[in-house]
Amino acid sequence: MTVAPALLPHLEPHPQWKARCLQVMGNTQVKDGQYRSAVKLLATATRLFLESGHQSEAAWYRSRAATSHRALGECDQAEVLLDKSRTAYSEMGNEFEAAKCRSDLGNLMREKRQFGASIQYSSTARQTFDTLGKTFYAAQCSASMGATYIRWGKP
Amino acid sequence: MLRIFAGGNLEAAAIELETARVAFVALGNRHQIAQSTRFLGNVRRLQGAFELSGQLLGEAEALYKEIGDEHGLAACALAFGYLRNNQGRRELSIASFRSARDIFGTLKM
Numbered sequence: 001m002t003v004a005p006a007l008l009p010h011l012e013p014h015p016q017w018k019a020r021c022l023q024v025m026g027n028t029q030v031k032d033g034q035y036r037s038a039v040k041l042l043a044t045a046t047r048l049f050l051e052s053g054h055q056s057e058a059a060w061y062r063s064r065a066a067t068s069h070r071a072l073g074e075c076d077q078a079e080v081l082l083d084k085s086r087t088a089y090s091e092m093g094n095e096f097e098a099a100k101c102r103s104d105l106g107n108l109m110r111e112k113r114q115f116g117a118s119i120q121y122s123s124t125a126r127q128t129f130d131t132l133g134k135t136f137y138a139a140q141c142s143a144s145m146g147a148t149y150i151r152w153g154k155p
Numbered sequence: 156m157l158r159i160f161a162g163g164n165l166e167a168a169a170i171e172l173e174t175a176r177v178a179f180v181a182l183g184n185r186h187q188i189a190q191s192t193r194f195l196g197n198v199r200r201l202q203g204a205f206e207l208s209g210q211l212l213g214e215a216e217a218l219y220k221e222i223g224d225e226h227g228l229a230a231c232a233l234a235f236g237y238l239r240n241n242q243g244r245r246e247l248s249i250a251s252f253r254s255a256r257d258i259f260g261t262l263k264m
Contacts, residue, residue, distance in 0.1 A: 136187075139178035142171045143191050149168035150198060 019048035023061050035068040042068065059088040063101060075112050082108065099128035103137065106144055115152040119145055169198045189218035189227055193234060200238050208238055229258035 005025065011018035026041035042065035049058035063085040069078035086101035106122030109115070126141035172195040179187040196211030212234050219227035236251035 142175035146172035149164040
Protein backbone atom coordinates (compact mmCIF):
# COMPACT_ATOMS: atom_id res chain seq x y z
CA MET A 1 0.00 0.00 0.00
CA THR A 2 2.84 2.41 0.80
CA VAL A 3 4.58 1.61 -2.50
CA ALA A 4 1.52 1.40 -4.75
CA PRO A 5 0.58 5.13 -4.95
CA ALA A 6 4.21 6.04 -5.75
CA LEU A 7 4.19 3.56 -8.60
CA LEU A 8 1.08 4.92 -10.25
CA PRO A 9 2.68 7.74 -12.34
CA HIS A 10 5.17 5.26 -13.80
CA LEU A 11 2.42 2.92 -14.86
CA GLU A 12 0.48 5.37 -17.06
CA PRO A 13 1.61 3.67 -20.31
CA HIS A 14 0.59 0.26 -18.96
CA PRO A 15 -3.14 0.35 -18.10
CA GLN A 16 -3.34 -3.25 -16.96
CA TRP A 17 -0.50 -2.75 -14.46
CA LYS A 18 -1.95 0.53 -13.33
CA ALA A 19 -5.21 -1.33 -12.79
CA ARG A 20 -3.42 -3.99 -10.73
CA CYS A 21 -1.81 -1.28 -8.64
CA LEU A 22 -5.19 0.36 -8.07
CA GLN A 23 -6.76 -2.93 -7.12
CA VAL A 24 -4.06 -3.51 -4.48
CA MET A 25 -4.87 -0.07 -3.07
CA GLY A 26 -8.61 -0.81 -3.32
CA ASN A 27 -8.27 -4.13 -1.49
CA THR A 28 -6.33 -2.44 1.30
CA GLN A 29 -9.07 0.16 1.62
CA VAL A 30 -11.66 -2.63 1.90
CA LYS A 31 -9.64 -4.26 4.69
CA ASP A 32 -9.47 -0.89 6.47
CA GLY A 33 -13.22 -0.41 6.08
CA GLN A 34 -12.70 2.59 3.78
CA TYR A 35 -15.43 1.44 1.42
CA ARG A 36 -16.11 4.76 -0.32
CA SER A 37 -12.54 5.18 -1.54
CA ALA A 38 -12.35 1.45 -2.28
CA VAL A 39 -15.33 1.76 -4.61
CA LYS A 40 -13.65 4.61 -6.52
CA LEU A 41 -10.32 2.79 -6.86
CA LEU A 42 -11.94 -0.48 -7.89
CA ALA A 43 -14.16 1.29 -10.42
CA THR A 44 -11.09 2.84 -12.08
CA ALA A 45 -9.27 -0.51 -11.96
CA THR A 46 -12.26 -2.21 -13.57
CA ARG A 47 -12.39 0.39 -16.36
CA LEU A 48 -8.68 -0.01 -17.07
CA PHE A 49 -8.96 -3.80 -17.11
CA LEU A 50 -11.82 -3.55 -19.56
CA GLU A 51 -9.95 -1.10 -21.79
CA SER A 52 -6.90 -3.37 -21.84
CA GLY A 53 -9.02 -6.41 -22.71
CA HIS A 54 -8.79 -8.20 -19.35
CA GLN A 55 -12.45 -9.12 -19.03
CA SER A 56 -12.03 -11.71 -16.31
CA GLU A 57 -10.15 -9.41 -13.96
CA ALA A 58 -12.65 -6.64 -14.65
CA ALA A 59 -15.48 -8.96 -13.63
CA TRP A 60 -13.64 -9.96 -10.47
CA TYR A 61 -13.01 -6.39 -9.31
CA ARG A 62 -16.50 -5.34 -10.21
CA SER A 63 -17.79 -7.98 -7.80
CA ARG A 64 -15.32 -6.75 -5.16
CA ALA A 65 -16.66 -3.22 -5.63
CA ALA A 66 -20.17 -4.65 -5.19
CA THR A 67 -19.14 -5.92 -1.75
CA SER A 68 -18.07 -2.39 -0.78
CA HIS A 69 -21.32 -0.89 -2.07
CA ARG A 70 -23.20 -3.44 0.01
CA ALA A 71 -21.18 -2.52 3.08
CA LEU A 72 -22.20 1.10 2.45
CA GLY A 73 -25.85 0.03 2.28
CA GLU A 74 -25.98 0.80 -1.46
CA CYS A 75 -27.76 -2.37 -2.48
CA ASP A 76 -28.94 -1.10 -5.88
CA GLN A 77 -25.42 -0.23 -7.01
CA ALA A 78 -24.17 -3.58 -5.69
CA GLU A 79 -26.89 -5.36 -7.64
CA VAL A 80 -25.96 -3.62 -10.90
CA LEU A 81 -22.28 -4.55 -10.52
CA LEU A 82 -22.95 -8.14 -9.52
CA ASP A 83 -25.30 -8.57 -12.44
CA LYS A 84 -22.67 -7.21 -14.83
CA SER A 85 -20.07 -9.57 -13.38
CA ARG A 86 -22.47 -12.50 -13.63
CA THR A 87 -23.18 -11.72 -17.29
CA ALA A 88 -19.49 -11.32 -18.09
CA TYR A 89 -18.55 -14.61 -16.42
CA SER A 90 -21.35 -16.43 -18.21
CA GLU A 91 -20.19 -15.02 -21.56
CA MET A 92 -16.66 -16.20 -20.75
CA GLY A 93 -18.01 -19.65 -19.92
CA ASN A 94 -16.91 -19.41 -16.29
CA GLU A 95 -20.02 -20.90 -14.74
CA PHE A 96 -18.47 -21.28 -11.28
CA GLU A 97 -17.79 -17.56 -10.89
CA ALA A 98 -21.16 -16.75 -12.48
CA ALA A 99 -22.81 -18.96 -9.86
CA LYS A 100 -20.89 -17.17 -7.09
CA CYS A 101 -22.34 -13.89 -8.39
CA ARG A 102 -25.83 -15.43 -8.38
CA SER A 103 -25.26 -16.62 -4.83
CA ASP A 104 -24.22 -13.09 -3.79
CA LEU A 105 -27.24 -11.69 -5.62
CA GLY A 106 -29.43 -14.11 -3.63
CA ASN A 107 -28.08 -12.68 -0.37
CA LEU A 108 -28.43 -9.14 -1.66
CA MET A 109 -32.05 -9.65 -2.74
CA ARG A 110 -32.84 -10.93 0.75
CA GLU A 111 -31.43 -7.67 2.16
CA LYS A 112 -33.66 -5.80 -0.29
CA ARG A 113 -36.60 -7.92 0.92
CA GLN A 114 -37.14 -9.21 -2.62
CA PHE A 115 -37.56 -12.73 -1.33
CA GLY A 116 -38.82 -14.41 -4.51
CA ALA A 117 -35.84 -13.11 -6.48
CA SER A 118 -33.51 -14.13 -3.66
CA ILE A 119 -34.74 -17.73 -3.69
CA GLN A 120 -34.50 -17.83 -7.48
CA TYR A 121 -30.88 -16.63 -7.54
CA SER A 122 -29.81 -18.92 -4.68
CA SER A 123 -31.59 -21.92 -6.14
CA THR A 124 -30.06 -21.43 -9.61
CA ALA A 125 -26.62 -20.96 -8.05
CA ARG A 126 -27.05 -24.13 -6.00
CA GLN A 127 -27.96 -26.14 -9.08
CA THR A 128 -24.77 -24.96 -10.81
CA PHE A 129 -22.62 -25.66 -7.73
CA ASP A 130 -24.16 -29.15 -7.49
CA THR A 131 -23.44 -29.79 -11.16
CA LEU A 132 -19.85 -28.64 -10.71
CA GLY A 133 -19.41 -30.75 -7.57
CA LYS A 134 -18.87 -27.66 -5.40
CA THR A 135 -20.63 -29.10 -2.36
CA PHE A 136 -19.63 -26.40 0.11
CA TYR A 137 -20.94 -23.58 -2.07
CA ALA A 138 -24.15 -25.53 -2.74
CA ALA A 139 -24.68 -25.99 1.01
CA GLN A 140 -24.14 -22.27 1.57
CA CYS A 141 -26.91 -21.60 -0.95
CA SER A 142 -29.22 -23.94 0.97
CA ALA A 143 -28.43 -22.11 4.22
CA SER A 144 -29.04 -18.79 2.47
CA MET A 145 -32.41 -20.01 1.19
CA GLY A 146 -33.27 -21.12 4.72
CA ALA A 147 -32.51 -17.61 5.98
CA THR A 148 -34.68 -16.11 3.22
CA TYR A 149 -37.64 -18.38 3.95
CA ILE A 150 -37.48 -17.41 7.65
CA ARG A 151 -37.87 -13.72 6.74
CA TRP A 152 -40.32 -14.14 3.86
CA GLY A 153 -43.71 -12.80 4.92
CA LYS A 154 -42.50 -11.39 8.20
CA PRO A 155 -43.63 -7.82 8.82
CA MET B 156 -47.07 -28.41 14.79
CA LEU B 157 -47.99 -25.17 16.55
CA ARG B 158 -46.88 -22.07 14.70
CA ILE B 159 -46.45 -19.31 17.24
CA PHE B 160 -45.26 -16.48 15.02
CA ALA B 161 -46.96 -15.20 11.91
CA GLY B 162 -44.90 -14.81 8.76
CA GLY B 163 -41.92 -16.65 7.41
CA ASN B 164 -42.16 -19.89 5.48
CA LEU B 165 -40.80 -21.87 8.38
CA GLU B 166 -41.11 -25.40 7.04
CA ALA B 167 -39.38 -24.43 3.77
CA ALA B 168 -36.66 -22.76 5.87
CA ALA B 169 -36.24 -25.92 7.95
CA ILE B 170 -35.93 -28.09 4.83
CA GLU B 171 -33.19 -25.87 3.36
CA LEU B 172 -31.31 -25.57 6.64
CA GLU B 173 -31.45 -29.33 7.18
CA THR B 174 -30.12 -29.83 3.62
CA ALA B 175 -27.29 -27.42 4.38
CA ARG B 176 -26.55 -29.07 7.71
CA VAL B 177 -26.32 -32.57 6.21
CA ALA B 178 -23.92 -31.26 3.54
CA PHE B 179 -21.73 -29.43 6.08
CA VAL B 180 -21.62 -32.58 8.25
CA ALA B 181 -20.43 -34.57 5.21
CA LEU B 182 -17.78 -31.91 4.58
CA GLY B 183 -16.76 -31.85 8.26
CA ASN B 184 -17.06 -28.05 8.44
CA ARG B 185 -17.81 -27.60 12.15
CA HIS B 186 -18.35 -23.85 11.99
CA GLN B 187 -20.99 -24.18 9.30
CA ILE B 188 -22.56 -27.21 11.04
CA ALA B 189 -22.91 -25.10 14.19
CA GLN B 190 -24.39 -22.16 12.25
CA SER B 191 -26.98 -24.21 10.37
CA THR B 192 -27.87 -26.15 13.54
CA ARG B 193 -28.42 -22.91 15.45
CA PHE B 194 -30.57 -21.44 12.67
CA LEU B 195 -32.56 -24.67 12.56
CA GLY B 196 -32.99 -24.46 16.34
CA ASN B 197 -34.41 -20.96 15.93
CA VAL B 198 -36.82 -22.14 13.23
CA ARG B 199 -38.04 -25.03 15.40
CA ARG B 200 -38.65 -22.56 18.25
CA LEU B 201 -40.67 -20.33 15.93
CA GLN B 202 -42.68 -23.43 15.00
CA GLY B 203 -43.35 -24.13 18.65
CA ALA B 204 -41.19 -27.29 18.79
CA PHE B 205 -39.43 -26.18 21.95
CA GLU B 206 -37.88 -29.48 22.97
CA LEU B 207 -36.34 -30.06 19.55
CA SER B 208 -35.22 -26.43 19.46
CA GLY B 209 -33.43 -26.81 22.81
CA GLN B 210 -31.75 -29.98 21.60
CA LEU B 211 -30.49 -28.31 18.41
CA LEU B 212 -29.31 -25.19 20.22
CA GLY B 213 -27.48 -27.41 22.71
CA GLU B 214 -25.72 -29.20 19.84
CA ALA B 215 -24.76 -25.89 18.25
CA GLU B 216 -23.51 -24.55 21.58
CA ALA B 217 -21.31 -27.62 22.13
CA LEU B 218 -19.80 -27.20 18.67
CA TYR B 219 -19.15 -23.48 19.19
CA LYS B 220 -17.37 -24.37 22.45
CA GLU B 221 -15.26 -26.97 20.64
CA ILE B 222 -14.11 -24.52 18.02
CA GLY B 223 -13.85 -21.56 20.41
CA ASP B 224 -16.37 -19.38 18.56
CA GLU B 225 -17.40 -16.75 21.12
CA HIS B 226 -19.77 -14.95 18.78
CA GLY B 227 -21.56 -18.23 18.10
CA LEU B 228 -21.80 -18.91 21.84
CA ALA B 229 -23.31 -15.48 22.42
CA ALA B 230 -25.81 -16.04 19.61
CA CYS B 231 -26.73 -19.40 21.17
CA ALA B 232 -27.22 -17.81 24.59
CA LEU B 233 -29.51 -15.25 22.95
CA ALA B 234 -31.47 -18.02 21.20
CA PHE B 235 -31.78 -19.90 24.52
CA GLY B 236 -33.08 -16.69 26.06
CA TYR B 237 -35.89 -16.47 23.51
CA LEU B 238 -36.63 -20.19 23.82
CA ARG B 239 -36.89 -20.11 27.61
CA ASN B 240 -39.02 -17.00 27.40
CA ASN B 241 -41.37 -18.79 25.01
CA GLN B 242 -41.46 -21.70 27.47
CA GLY B 243 -42.43 -19.31 30.26
CA ARG B 244 -39.17 -19.96 32.15
CA ARG B 245 -38.46 -16.34 32.94
CA GLU B 246 -35.57 -16.73 35.37
CA LEU B 247 -33.67 -18.98 32.99
CA SER B 248 -34.54 -16.70 30.09
CA ILE B 249 -33.11 -13.65 31.86
CA ALA B 250 -29.97 -15.61 32.80
CA SER B 251 -29.46 -16.57 29.14
CA PHE B 252 -29.96 -13.01 27.93
CA ARG B 253 -27.45 -11.81 30.54
CA SER B 254 -24.99 -14.44 29.44
CA ALA B 255 -25.42 -13.33 25.80
CA ARG B 256 -24.94 -9.68 26.78
CA ASP B 257 -21.79 -10.52 28.75
CA ILE B 258 -20.21 -12.52 25.91
CA PHE B 259 -21.16 -9.93 23.26
CA GLY B 260 -19.67 -7.29 25.57
CA THR B 261 -16.28 -8.98 25.49
CA LEU B 262 -16.20 -9.20 21.67
CA LYS B 263 -14.68 -6.62 19.37
CA MET B 264 -17.57 -5.80 17.06
